[in-house]
Amino acid sequence: MNQPRQPGSAVELRDVSFDYEETRMRFDLRIEAGAITTIMGPSGSGKSTLLNLIAGFETPQSGRVLIGTEDMTDMPPSARPVSMVFQENNLFAHLTVAQNVGLGRSPALRLSESDRLAVTEALTRTGLAGKEGRLPRELSGGERQRVALARALVRNRPVLLLDEPFASLGPALREDMVDLVAALHAEHGMTVVFVTHQPEDARRIAGNMVFLDNGTIAATGNTAEFFGKDGPPAFRNYIGLEANAAPTRDVARKRT
Ligand SMILES: Nc1ncnc2c1ncn2[C@@H]1O[C@H](COP(=O)(O)OP(=O)(O)OP(=O)(O)O)[C@@H](O)[C@H]1O
Numbered sequence: 001m002n003q004p005r006q007p008g009s010a011v012e013l014r015d016v017s018f019d020y021e022e023t024r025m026r027f028d029l030r031i032e033a034g035a036i037t038t039i040m041g042p043s044g045s046g047k048s049t050l051l052n053l054i055a056g057f058e059t060p061q062s063g064r065v066l067i068g069t070e071d072m073t074d075m076p077p078s079a080r081p082v083s084m085v086f087q088e089n090n091l092f093a094h095l096t097v098a099q100n101v102g103l104g105r106s107p108a109l110r111l112s113e114s115d116r117l118a119v120t121e122a123l124t125r126t127g128l129a130g131k132e133g134r135l136p137r138e139l140s141g142g143e144r145q146r147v148a149l150a151r152a153l154v155r156n157r158p159v160l161l162l163d164e165p166f167a168s169l170g171p172a173l174r175e176d177m178v179d180l181v182a183a184l185h186a187e188h189g190m191t192v193v194f195v196t197h198q199p200e201d202a203r204r205i206a207g208n209m210v211f212l213d214n215g216t217i218a219a220t221g222n223t224a225e226f227f228g229k230d231g232p233p234a235f236r237n238y239i240g241l242e243a244n245a246a247p248t249r250d251v252a253r254k255r256t
Pocket residue numbers: 020021023041042043044045046047048049050256
């Protein structure tokens with residue numbers, strides 16, 4: 001990549017509270033700069049809300065959100081040093097692959113020579129060379145998510161938020177995509193926050209883990225610890241590793 005490497009920034013949620021009607025969420029969390037942090041937790045535990053608070057799509061009712069040393073709590077999403085990839089609907093249906101990626105550089109698609117070069121490089125890096133002129137409907141699900149990753153890459157932001165981006169892909173393709181994220185992280189050194197329901201994804205990408213339960217941070221640690229026999233019991237229970245887990249607790253294993 002010809003882009004200067006943009007080192008990752010730490011992300012901090014300080015005593016953040018956020019409520020939807022009857023759902024209360026409380027987050028107090030520091031995400032390490034330049035590391036990959038995987039967020040897991042039962043459906044409805046607050047994973048997407050946590051990412052939305054970091055990206056600025058939601059604003060805390062109290063508490064602060066910091067990225068690097070800067071207080072971002074009152075900043076709109078466009079002013080935050082963050083890119084986000086969603087499970088679906090990342091792309092504009094009427095724009096080509098290259099244009100969708102170019103939007104990461106210029107929302108009006110006024111691209112300089114160096115912007116075009118960055119788009120070409122990102123497409124090559126994500127395995128999309130030769131598909132620049134296709135529309136999203138002419139791509140597979142995995143290819144569409146590669147386009148979304150390529151657009152995040154050309155934005156070259158210090159924080160990359162991934163909200164179950166590979167959930168609709170089959171296991172082999174998901175492995176490839178998780179490996180691609182790990183490789184891009186190794187090259188760029190951005191801070192990656194990765195939400196997944198799949199324990200295999202978390203183990204594969206390694207790094208740090210955060211386990212959410214019922215709108216709070218139930219446990220944090222590194223991936224090897226989490227999956228080891230002394231890992232947090234609530235997490236082990238959730239993924240079905242706890243030998244004595246009561247069957248009723250297994251409801252948390254539901255995959256969505
Ligand atoms: N727009 C909304 N209005 C009201 N409640 C909401 C809204 N969005 C989310 N919630 C509630 O907030 C809680 C957390 O939702 P969130 O989407 O963050 O969970 P999640 O862990 O990402 O779930 P999933 O794994 O199913 O995607 C849930 O109880 C959900 O019902």
